[in-house]
Amino acid sequence: MMEERPPSQIARNVAAWRALHLLKSRIAGIGLVLCAFAIGSPARPADDQPEVAGTWQVSSYSQEYLDTKETTHPAGDRPTGYIQYSPGGHMVVFIAGDLPRPARAIYTDVDRAAVHRNIFGAYAGTYKVEGNRIIHHILTSWRPEWNGGDQIRFFETDGKTLTIKTAPIKSTVNAGREFVSIITFVRVE
Numbered sequence: 001m002m003e004e005r006p007p008s009q010i011a012r013n014v015a016a017w018r019a020l021h022l023l024k025s026r027i028a029g030i031g032l033v034l035c036a037f038a039i040g041s042p043a044r045p046a047d048d049q050p051e052v053a054g055t056w057q058v059s060s061y062s063q064e065y066l067d068t069k070e071t072t073h074p075a076g077d078r079p080t081g082y083i084q085y086s087p088g089g090h091m092v093v094f095i096a097g098d099l100p101r102p103a104r105a106i107y108t109d110v111d112r113a114a115v116h117r118n119i120f121g122a123y124a125g126t127y128k129v130e131g132n133r134i135i136h137h138i139l140t141s142w143r144p145e146w147n148g149g150d151q152i153r154f155f156e157t158d159g160k161t162l163t164i165k166t167a168p169i170k171s172t173v174n175a176g177r178e179f180v181s182i183i184t185f186v187r188v189e
Contacts, residue, residue, distance in 0.1 A: 052127075052134065052157060052162065053086060053087045054085060054187055055082060055083075055187070055189045056082060056186065056187055056188060057186050057188050058080065058184070059161075060182075060183070061079040061183050063181050063182070064182060065171075066177075067178070075098075075118070076097045078098075079096065079120070080096055080099075083162075089128065090125070092124040093122065093136075094119075095119070096118050096120060099118050100114050100115065100118070120181075122142035123136070123138050123146060124138075124139055125139040125140070126139070132154055133152055134164070135152050136151040138150070138151060151166075152167060153166060160186065160187050161185065163184045164182075164185070166180050168180055
């Protein structure tokens with residue numbers, strides 16, 4: 001048989017349960033607000049560095065020759081791809097021109113070579129921001145000679161667009177002329 005409790009003890013137990021429930025609800029509410037704030041606010045780099053963390057879609061890719069200021073668009077008028085920087089310091093990039101679709105489901109070596117010629121950047125690793133420099137430490141790349149090394153880029157951002165430039169590069173197809181690659185991205189998230 002169940003022991004009967006006086007009404008005053010039942011009232012105290014109910015009041016204690018309500019107070020505990022209210023406290024748990026408030027703690028959970030504060031936790032949700034903090035999570036929403038953390039998720040909804042982009043991570044801020046230390047020392048007031050410009051914000052690069054996020055996903056950026058390529059909008060243009062060009063090469064500017066330093067001797068004549070001639071500009072070319074080796075990926076065509078509509079390059080495709082993304083660069084993504086995590087708040088935790090990881091990055092991945094894939095940039096291509098018009099990738100041809102092979103006529104058959106099984107790629108031949110000629111098909112693969114045509115696709116590879118239209119990839120202008122494909123690598124992943126970690127990154128570090130130093131002023132207007134962003135250093136990509138390459139873990140894996142479509143250019144195996146980059147694996148384990150650093151690629152230094154220079155950038156500008158207004159929060160909505162991100163422009164990345166390479167250091168001068170000697171052309172292998174234009175008699176050793178120097179150029180810089182300039183890639184502009186638009187923030188997706």
